[in-house]
Amino acid sequence: EWSSQPEVTAAHPPKNAAGDGDRRPISTVLIIIAMQTEALPLVNKFHLSEDIDGSLFPKGVPWVRYHGIYKELHINLVWTGKDSILGVDSIGTISASLVSYASIQALKPDLIINAGTAGGFKAKGACVADVYLVSNVAFHDRRIPIHVNYLYGIGARQTFSTPNLIDELNLKVGKLSTGDSLDMSPQDEVLILANDAVVKDMEGAAVAYVADLLSVPAIFIKAVTNTVDGQKSIAEEFLQNLIAVCTTLAQTVSQVVDFISGVYQIIG
Ligand code: ADE
Numbered sequence: 301e302w303s304s305q306p307e308v309t310a311a312h313p314p315k316n317a318a319g320d321g322d323r324r325p326i327s328t329v330l331i332i333i334a335m336q337t338e339a340l341p342l343v344n345k346f347h348l349s350e351d352i353d354g355s356l357f358p359k360g361v362p363w364v365r366y367h368g369i370y371k372e373l374h375i376n377l378v379w380t381g382k383d384s385i386l387g388v389d390s391i392g393t394i395s396a397s398l399v400s401y402a403s404i405q406a407l408k409p410d411l412i413i414n415a416g417t418a419g420g421f422k423a424k425g426a427c428v429a430d431v432y433l434v435s436n437v438a439f440h441d442r443r444i445p446i447h448v449n450y451l452y453g454i455g456a457r458q459t460f461s462t463p464n465l466i467d468e469l470n471l472k473v474g475k476l477s478t479g480d481s482l483d484m485s486p487q488d489e490v491l492i493l494a495n496d497a498v499v500k501d502m503e504g505a506a507v508a509y510v511a512d513l514l515s516v517p518a519i520f521i522k523a524v525t526n527t528v529d530g531q532k533s534i535a536e537e538f539l540q541n542l543i544a545v546c547t548t549l550a551q552t553v554s555q556v557v558d559f560i561s562g563v564y565q566i567i568g
Contacts, residue, residue: 341550474498
């Protein structure tokens with residue numbers, strides 16, 4: 301059960317990827333990212349190198365793995381890469397699920413960090429450049445109006461609990477709703493608000509589903525590029541703020557990684 305997993309603290313490190321609860325410290329971290337603009341500041345910050353032999357993934361897929369050692373942690377950043385036909389970032393839930401599955405199988409991470417940009421609801425307090433640590437995820441575009449099946453569609457789950465991290469970094473905390481569209485239809489809006497979400501993205505709940513399937517703790521760090529409940533065009537505001545917000549996102553992700561490494565150096 302996700303919600304009953306131990307917290308990320310020195311006293312209670314999470315179970316390892318195998319879920320056998322042997323309480324060894326976090327050693328391998330998998331960062332899953334959908335956009336190149338989100339990935340590059342982190343590749344630079346952690347001095348990661350691109351995996352060029354590509355042996356980790358099947359031949360021909362666009363997925364890119366960067367890796368390196370940072371503060372004694374094995375950092376792997378996997379970017380879903382560019383669509384092989386259109387040459388644009390492979391955003392959305394399909395690529396995110398596939399990359400999550402393949403990367404977990406290959407790397408056996410102790411912790412997953414899904415980092416990316418998100419749209420925010422200003423009515424719920426979200427502002428451009430805010431960075432959220434996500435407490436819960438759900439989908440808003442999988443409508444199955446048949447009794448229990450609708451709950452499967454929503455796919456709501458709690459993320460890995462990290463109260464000490466939240467306190468230490470003073471992060472905003474809120475719920476995330478995931479769907480495969482950047483814009484927001486009126487029906488999406490109703491369902492996102494029903495999910496009680498403050499931020500919306502295009503990957504989070506999919507990564508959470510796979511992480512849960514394979515019993516790997518996962519946390520979600522989402523930086524707001526645009527609001528979705530104002531007068532401005534979502535796509536315009538998103539593009540306008542993308543680069544600056546990705547710098548902010550990278551700063552927060554690196555603080556999170558520093559926290560994780562610090563916690564485990566104490567007991568390591
Ligand atoms: N990522 C950044 N802005 C977004 C939005 N409005 N919807 C979904 N994902 C996003």
